[in-house]
Amino acid sequence: MKRKPSLPFHLAGCFGCHMSMLDIDTDLLDIVELVAFNKSPLTDIKTFTQRCHLGLVEGGCCNDENIETLKKFREMCDILVVMGECAVWGGLPAMRNTIPLGECLEEAYLNSVTSEQGENTVPYHEDLPKILDRVYGCNEIVKVDYTIPGCPPSPNHIWKVVKSLLWGEDYSLLYSEFKIRLIDYMSMIKSQRPSKCPPYESRDGAYGIPVQTRDIQDIN
Amino acid sequence: MKKKITIDPVTRVEGHGRVTIHLDEYGKVEDSFFHIVEFRGL
Numbered sequence: 001m002k003r004k005p006s007l008p009f010h011l012a013g014c015f016g017c018h019m020s021m022l023d024i025d026t027d028l029l030d031i032v033e034l035v036a037f038n039k040s041p042l043t044d045i046k047t048f049t050q051r052c053h054l055g056l057v058e059g060g061c062c063n064d065e066n067i068e069t070l071k072k073f074r075e076m077c078d079i080l081v082v083m084g085e086c087a088v089w090g091g092l093p094a095m096r097n098t099i100p101l102g103e104c105l106e107e108a109y110l111n112s113v114t115s116e117q118g119e120n121t122v123p124y125h126e127d128l129p130k131i132l133d134r135v136y137g138c139n140e141i142v143k144v145d146y147t148i149p150g151c152p153p154s155p156n157h158i159w160k161v162v163k164s165l166l167w168g169e170d171y172s173l174l175y176s177e178f179k180i181r182l183i184d185y186m187s188m189i190k191s192q193r194p195s196k197c198p199p200y201e202s203r204d205g206a207y208g209i210p211v212q213t214r215d216i217q218d219i220n
Numbered sequence: 221m222k223k224k225i226t227i228d229p230v231t232r233v234e235g236h237g238r239v240t241i242h243l244d245e246y247g248k249v250e251d252s253f254f255h256i257v258e259f260r261g262l
Contacts, residue, residue, distance in 0.1 A: 012258060015234070041231040062259065093260055108259070127226075127240050131259050 009040055009073060011066040012093050012135065013059025017084040018042070020152035021056075024159045031159075034166055052077045054165055056158075060090045061136040063129035074142040079165055082138045083148040083158060089137040091151065097134040105131075221245055228257075 018041065024031070037043045038052050055077030061067050074080055085091035096104050109115065109122045138144050148161050164171035223243040230237035236258040242251040 041229060044231050046228065063257065065257070096260070105259075125253070125255070127238075127253060128255055129257050 009055065009057055009069070011057060011059035011069060011087070011138075012062040013084060013086040013091070015041075015058070016152040017058040017087075017158075020150075020155050021083075021158050023155035025155070027159055031162065035162075048072070048076050053079065054162065055080045056162070057082045057087050057138055058084050059086045060093060060138060061132065061141055062093050063131050065129035067132075067136075067141055070138055070141050079145050080138075080142070081146040081148060081161060081165070082144050083150075083153050083161075085149065085151040087138045088147050088149060090135040094135040094137075101131060101133055222250075223247070230254075 022028070035054070037045075038050065039045045039048050055073050057070065057073060057080065059066070061070060082088055086093060090097065105122045110120050139147075146161065146165070148157055150157065160171055163169075222245055225241040225243065226238065227240075228238040230239055236256060238255040238257050240253045240255065241249055244250045
């Protein structure tokens with residue numbers, strides 16, 4: 001069977017989705033049987049060597065190079081899937097969208113606690129990509145065929161989406177699957193916490209007003 | 221002829237990175253940079 005060329009790639013994200021993809025674990029061996037990875041951080045191939053069947057993108061667009069890469073992806077992939085919140089709507093990097101870029105850069109490079117007055121500059125170099133006015137989700141730049149939500153998405157979901165797309169089957173993520181995952185997570189925390197440990201409170205109000213968090217029991 | 225070698229992305233690191241190496245007309249390294257190309261700003 002000819003392996004279908006496919007690829008995961010990374011823009012402005014944290015590699016968490018790629019890590020989650022690696023958590024597919026031994027099923028990855030099945031994926032390797034079915035697909036040939038092209039341009040990807042996993043293979044270290046820097047440029048496309050052929051047209052691809054499936055493209056998986058992690059991360060949104062925060063600079064002009066992200067946009068170029070994403071457009072190239074759209075051009076070279078038959079099916080484009082974005083995975084994770086950053087790729088879907090901007091995610092955590094999009095928190096800067098409420099602040100003008102100038103203020104962001106000043107705060108980060110000129111007025112930070114470790115910078116000395118007059119000593120620091122905002123980085124500028126011809127080889128550096130230009131930062132965009134705000135962070136964009138992938139669907140604001142190109143047409144996206146499918147999205148896998150989550151931060152990061154569950155390995156199980158990524159695997160199911162990849163498998164279904166390669167076989168041309170329909171697949172929707174069900175709410176019940178998310179719910180099961182949350183309950184598993186909660187019971188894991190519960191089992192790890194010693195029974196004498198009180199619910200967490202911020203120490204001496206060091207982070208503002210002390211917050212009484214709900215006990216895990218309540219959530220379950 | 222001057223030449224620029226770009227390694228992008230650098231993948232065996234945690235986070236984002238790019239290396240550019242500038243060569244002079246004799247093919248000797250004139251300058252090299254490691255760029256952090258992502259800005260989160262929070």
